[in-house]
Amino acid sequence: MTEARERPLRVVIVDDEAPARSRMRDVLADCAQQLPLTVEGEAESGRAALALLAQRKADVVLLDIRMPEMDGIEVAQHLQKLDDPPAVIFTTAYNAYAIRAFEVHAVDYLLKPIRASRLREALLRLSSAARPKPETLRELQPGPRAFLSAQERGRIHLIPIGDIIYLKAELKYVTARTAMREYLIEESLMRLEQEYAERFVRVHRNCLVAKDAIRGFERAAGAGGEGHWVVVLNACDEKFAVSRRQQHIVRELGR
Amino acid sequence: MASINQNAYSSALPNFRNLGILLRILLIVNVIAIGAAAVKGATLHGIWRELLDISAVVQPLLLLSVLALVALNDLLKRLPYSLGAVVVIALELGLTTLLHVFGRPLLGVEMASLERYWVLALIVTMTLLFYFDLRGRALSPALAEARLQALQARIRPHFLFNSINAVLSLIRQEPRRAERALEDMADLFRVLMADNRELTPLAREVELCREYLSLEELRLGDRLRVEWHIDKMPGDAFIPPLVLQPLLENAVYHGIEPRTAPGVISIDLYLAREQVHAVLRNPYQRDGNHHAGNKMALANIRERLQLHFDAEASLTTKVGDDAYQVHIIMPYVKAGK
Numbered sequence: 001m002t003e004a005r006e007r008p009l010r011v012v013i014v015d016d017e018a019p020a021r022s023r024m025r026d027v028l029a030d031c032a033q034q035l036p037l038t039v040e041g042e043a044e045s046g047r048a049a050l051a052l053l054a055q056r057k058a059d060v061v062l063l064d065i066r067m068p069e070m071d072g073i074e075v076a077q078h079l080q081k082l083d084d085p086p087a088v089i090f091t092t093a094y095n096a097y098a099i100r101a102f103e104v105h106a107v108d109y110l111l112k113p114i115r116a117s118r119l120r121e122a123l124l125r126l127s128s129a130a131r132p133k134p135e136t137l138r139e140l141q142p143g144p145r146a147f148l149s150a151q152e153r154g155r156i157h158l159i160p161i162g163d164i165i166y167l168k169a170e171l172k173y174v175t176a177r178t179a180m181r182e183y184l185i186e187e188s189l190m191r192l193e194q195e196y197a198e199r200f201v202r203v204h205r206n207c208l209v210a211k212d213a214i215r216g217f218e219r220a221a222g223a224g225g226e227g228h229w230v231v232v233l234n235a236c237d238e239k240f241a242v243s244r245r246q247q248h249i250v251r252e253l254g255r
Numbered sequence: 256m257a258s259i260n261q262n263a264y265s266s267a268l269p270n271f272r273n274l275g276i277l278l279r280i281l282l283i284v285n286v287i288a289i290g291a292a293a294v295k296g297a298t299l300h301g302i303w304r305e306l307l308d309i310s311a312v313v314q315p316l317l318l319l320s321v322l323a324l325v326a327l328n329d330l331l332k333r334l335p336y337s338l339g340a341v342v343v344i345a346l347e348l349g350l351t352t353l354l355h356v357f358g359r360p361l362l363g364v365e366m367a368s369l370e371r372y373w374v375l376a377l378i379v380t381m382t383l384l385f386y387f388d389l390r391g392r393a394l395s396p397a398l399a400e401a402r403l404q405a406l407q408a409r410i411r412p413h414f415l416f417n418s419i420n421a422v423l424s425l426i427r428q429e430p431r432r433a434e435r436a437l438e439d440m441a442d443l444f445r446v447l448m449a450d451n452r453e454l455t456p457l458a459r460e461v462e463l464c465r466e467y468l469s470l471e472e473l474r475l476g477d478r479l480r481v482e483w484h485i486d487k488m489p490g491d492a493f494i495p496p497l498v499l500q501p502l503l504e505n506a507v508y509h510g511i512e513p514r515t516a517p518g519v520i521s522i523d524l525y526l527a528r529e530q531v532h533a534v535l536r537n538p539y540q541r542d543g544n545h546h547a548g549n550k551m552a553l554a555n556i557r558e559r560l561q562l563h564f565d566a567e568a569s570l571t572t573k574v575g576d577d578a579y580q581v582h583i584i585m586p587y588v589k590a591g592k
Contacts, residue, residue, distance in 0.1 A: 017421070017475065018476055019424035019425065019473065019474055020421065020474075022428070023420055023421075023423050066413075069515050093412075093416035093420060094411075094413045094415075094417075112416055113419055
């Protein structure tokens with residue numbers, strides 16, 4: 001990252017409000033006189049931003065925090081899955097909570113309306129503050145993420161958390177199963193369990209099941225004649241044994 | 256303009272034509288009566304009989320007093336407080352005497368000596384006057400601060416800075432639209448920063464809401480759709496200022512901004528049985544974890560409605576599966592009252 005910049009800086013704008021994007025273009029145009037840059041594209045949502053960045057490379061993303069569907073902090077987390085993730089500068093008109101957290105974690109942000117001089121400074125610097133660590137972003141995230149993401153051949157798939165039937169830990173990965181297919185995601189099952197305690201329940205050591213997806217519990221014959229419970233799911237034929245330690249969920253969620 | 260010393264509280268008699276005030280009088284006097292019965296009666300049955308005896312005297316007196324106070328309200332309002340209080344006390348003693356003289360033949364109740372009723376009537380009347388004075392004092396700083404409060408709860412910095420940003424985006428390409436937007440903002444902030452203790456015509460509040468919504472439309476474009484149902488609106492009704500606009504701001508913040516798809520905010524204003532109704536609806540998703548701001552605005556509006564109308568106004572909210580509704584009912588107050 002220390003090499004002298006030969007080509008112009010490639011910038012992507014992400015904001016759900018059209019006037020805010022247009023204003024950002026104007027201010028970037030003002031900066032362009034001193035700092036060679038090109039606007040690679042604009043996106044009006046996190047989803048559109050991820051689709052855009054799968055096609056075009058960018059050096060830096062100017063990312064609005066408050067957006068529908070998925071906030072900027074979550075977008076930044078999914079962006080990390082790209083092969084060569086761009087730097088991120090958050091933008092916000094007002095968000096007392098986020099600003100305090102950004103200060104604490106030394107994460108780069110700009111307050112709207114943004115002055116050309118401040119934007120230029122931030123783009124020239126592109127310091128480590130514009131490359132927050134995944135752990136930092138996780139801490140900044142105010143609630144559970146709306147999506148999990150899986151990287152496949154340079155593309156990032158967003159998996160709505162509501163579509164996931166179960167999460168199963170396997171060797172290095174976690175498998176996320178939806179009604180349509182499976183995804184391999186790089187996350188720890190324990191952290192997912194903490195993040196989505198409301199939505200998922202642990203049935204045994206390496207499996208979380210969506211509470212909504214549970215159809216019921218069945219008694220299955222064990223090897224030594226001793227029976228055990230298995231959980232039966234909607235929209236998916238697989239059944240999972242409920243471990244002895246988790247027997248209490250049969251009572252709590254049964255029927 | 257506003258008086259110099261806004262914080263000094265000057266005692267005043269309550270508005271005896273307000274339903275809330277009348278309810279308070281009835282409630283307090285009856286509680287005292289029950290208390291007196293409990294002191295005199297030995298058993299539950301005894302207490303009940305005592306209460307019946309007391310009520311035979313107290314209820315007619317209470318009824319007469321309330322009628323007299325409602326009738327004399329405007330006159331009492333014009334008197335200085337101390338004189339007004341004396342008039343009220345004299346009125347109560349007079350009514351007590353009247354009841355004592357005519358009560359025996361008319362109601363057939365065994366009565367104690369007149370002096371005793373005088374003392375009791377005096378104690379109850381002074382207790383009530385003291386209570387209303389105390390209540391006035393307790394609410395008065397709130398009234399003086401209503402302006403400040405309204406302001407603080409009102410300007411959501413989020414809206415201010417996003418709007419400024421939106422106007423900035425217009426200046427180069429569409430200077431005329433930028434001008435209009437700034438004019439809307441100026442109007443909005445003039446009201447936000449005004450002394451908002453006085454009531455304002457409903458039509459003016461609606462105008463303000465339109466200016467506010469046009470600023471939000473600038474920002475949110477097609478995502479925001481507004482439906483007005485105001486053909487039957489009593490535009491001359493006087494309402495506390497900034498009762499509707501903050502609710503619209505909530506509707507935009509919680510109902511429209513979290514959605515990618517367009518959403519409709521609907522506003523119904525109408526008059527029914529001498530009451531002004533305002534019904535606001537917006538889309539709503541149950542996942543939101545940002546209700547603190549909403550509750551604060553609602554509490555603020557409720558408090559101001561109570562300050563102005565006491566029990567005659569109400570604000571209720573209803574959460575449906577995908578819609579949120581606020582319903583405000585206010586008495587129909589016209590100018591000059």
